[in-house]
Amino acid sequence: MSSIKIRLKFFILGMLAFLSLLFLGLLAFNINNQGFVNLSQVFTDFKKVQKLQSDYIEPLFTLRERNLTLVMSPNEDFKKEADKRLIEELEKLDKTFNDAPKEIYKKWENYRVLLFTTRVYSLEGFDEGSFMNATSSEREQFYDLISDLKQLQTQKLEDSENTFIEAKDNTLKSKYYIILGFLFVGITTFLFDMTVIRKIVDSIEKVQTGLFGFFTYLSNPKKEETEAYIKLDSKDELGLMAKGINSQVKLIKSALKNDYKLIEEATNTLHELKEGRFGKRLTSDASSEELNTLKNVMNEMIDNLENKIQEEITNRSNQEKLLVQQSKLAAMGNMLGNIAHQWRQPISEINAILMEVEAIARFDTLKTDFLLKSISSCSDVTEHMSSTISDFQNFFQPSKEKEYFNVHEVCLSAISIINASLKFHNIELKFNINENCEVYGYPREFAHAILNILSNSKDVLVERKIENPKIILSIKTGKQFTIIRIEDNAGGIKEENIDKIFEPYFTTKHATQGTGIGLYMTKMIIENNMNGFVNVENSQEGALFTIKLQK
Numbered sequence: 194m195s196s197i198k199i200r201l202k203f204f205i206l207g208m209l210a211f212l213s214l215l216f217l218g219l220l221a222f223n224i225n226n227q228g229f230v231n232l233s234q235v236f237t238d239f240k241k242v243q244k245l246q247s248d249y250i251e252p253l254f255t256l257r258e259r260n261l262t263l264v265m266s267p268n269e270d271f272k273k274e275a276d277k278r279l280i281e282e283l284e285k286l287d288k289t290f291n292d293a294p295k296e297i298y299k300k301w302e303n304y305r306v307l308l309f310t311t312r313v314y315s316l317e318g319f320d321e322g323s324f325m326n327a328t329s330s331e332r333e334q335f336y337d338l339i340s341d342l343k344q345l346q347t348q349k350l351e352d353s354e355n356t357f358i359e360a361k362d363n364t365l366k367s368k369y370y371i372i373l374g375f376l377f378v379g380i381t382t383f384l385f386d387m388t389v390i391r392k393i394v395d396s397i398e399k400v401q402t403g404l405f406g407f408f409t410y411l412s413n414p415k416k417e418e419t420e421a422y423i424k425l426d427s428k429d430e431l432g433l434m435a436k437g438i439n440s441q442v443k444l445i446k447s448a449l450k451n452d453y454k455l456i457e458e459a460t461n462t463l464h465e466l467k468e469g470r471f472g473k474r475l476t477s478d479a480s481s482e483e484l485n486t487l488k489n490v491m492n493e494m495i496d497n498l499e500n501k502i503q504e505e506i507t508n509r510s511n512q513e514k515l516l517v518q519q520s521k522l523a524a525m526g527n528m529l530g531n532i533a534h535q536w537r538q539p540i541s542e543i544n545a546i547l548m549e550v551e552a553i554a555r556f557d558t559l560k561t562d563f564l565l566k567s568i569s570s571c572s573d574v575t576e577h578m579s580s581t582i583s584d585f586q587n588f589f590q591p592s593k594e595k596e597y598f599n600v601h602e603v604c605l606s607a608i609s610i611i612n613a614s615l616k617f618h619n620i621e622l623k624f625n626i627n628e629n630c631e632v633y634g635y636p637r638e639f640a641h642a643i644l645n646i647l648s649n650s651k652d653v654l655v656e657r658k659i660e661n662p663k664i665i666l667s668i669k670t671g672k673q674f675t676i677i678r679i680e681d682n683a684g685g686i687k688e689e690n691i692d693k694i695f696e697p698y699f700t701t702k703h704a705t706q707g708t709g710i711g712l713y714m715t716k717m718i719i720e721n722n723m724n725g726f727v728n729v730e731n732s733q734e735g736a737l738f739t740i741k742l743q744k
Contacts (some may be wrong), residue, residue: 448480598636634723685731
């Protein structure tokens with residue numbers, strides 16, 4: 194047998210394998226047909242389960258999400274859009290549930306009634322009612338309906354499981370036939386192996402073991418101890434093939450080692466870039482020309498990225514410094530204007546006292562008691578003026594740390610700064626408060642944001658010369674949020690400007706009267722520093738600013 198060529202040996206083995214495969218193929222074909230029938234039945238049952246999931250359960254959760262979106266909508270525009278989507282989803286489910294069992298359809302009708310109750314409450318502005326209904330009776334009815342659907346789904350799954358068990362039993366029976374077939378082929382092959390192809394099998398096993406070691410190495414090139422070598426000393430075709438494979442494996446291992454080193458270095462560099470650490474470049478050389486090209490491209494990209502990031506950081510830093518400086522200058526200008534209004538009356542009082550003292554002194558009737566009393570009055574007035582300066586200094590000093598503060602008190606401190614200016618321009622300020630509440634944040638920055646909005650409303654009222662000008666500041670408190678609304682009667686904001694009102698440097702005032710950063714700084718304070726929300730819309734009388742803060 195040793196003189197028989199390997200090709201002839203493989204031909205004999207191939208013929209035996211062909212006959213064996215033909216026999217097993219016919220047997221498997223018969224088993225496969227029976228399995229296909231069983232699989233079709235299981236698939237049909239599964240489609241019924243999937244239909245319940247896709248046509249009923251998933252759309253119900255989508256409907257529930259649309260309803261909660263309507264309940265949590267912050268304004269009427271959002272509510273209208275959410276309501277539109279809710280009705281669309283509801284109409285689809287109405288058609289779907291027409292084919293549902295009577296019991297489930299009845300529960301769907303009950304849930305639909307509760308859903309419409311929540312919708313009506315929300316659209317009519319009864320937010321608390323809609324929230325309570327959505328999280329209590331409507332929620333219970335929703336999960337009751339889902340529970341029934343899942344029970345129906347479970348029943349369908351049980352039907353599918355029974356079908357599967359039956360198919361499993363049939364498959365088990367078929368296994369015995371396959372086992373018998375394999376025993377016949379195995380015994381025949383074993384006998385042939387003992388007399389003809391033992392040497393071929395041993396050689397093939399050695400090749401297989403060597404190749405398996407090589408593939409194991411490919412899956413983990415870092416594991417140097419992995420044996421990737423075919424130990425075969427025969428002089429036939431398999432022996433020559435093994436020698437050729439061994440030489441190529443040696444070259445591949447050397448190339449992979451270099452490539453993997455470069456890939457690992459590139460991976461570490463990318464991780465450092467994600468973490469914001471720059472400066473590292475790829476230095477290893479790979480055996481692959483493509484990887485070396487990629488290395489050069491990555492190094493060039495890192496250079497360009499570092500340059501662009503540095504330029505962007507510099508530009509943004511300069512812009513932020515300019516914004517802060519301009520904000521300080523604008524605040525200083527407003528502060529000086531407000532101090533001027535605060536001091537106007539005290540200075541007039543001092544002037545009146547001095548004029549009275551001068552008149553009495555001219556007629557030589559000035560008495561010491563009267564003079565001392567006049568000096569005391571002037572001292573009281575100047576002390577009040579000094580107190581005003583201290584109040585302004587404390588107001589514009591930034592808060593160092595976040596803290597819980599009373600929204601009502603902070604709003605009053607902002608009003609005290611601008612109140613004299615409002616009175617000077619005959620602007621009425623109405624202050625409506627629902628109840629005292631506390632929020633977590635920076636109290637002085639928040640007061641500055643309120644002052645910016647009040648100053649903006651005052652400037653517009655004065656500029657447009659509104660008759661009976663007024664500003665209404667109201668505070669409402671809910672379970673999770675505190676809402677501050679500031680509304681004036683200056684006629685509102687032009688539609689083309691309302692979306693740009695919070696942008697930096699945007700202003701509708703003359704260049705000498707505004708910088709366009711007051712409302713921008715307000716938005717930064719409320720949304721970035723205090724995790725709140727601020728927006729503006731036009732009401733029937735004028736502009737309405739709304740601030741929403743978490744309690």
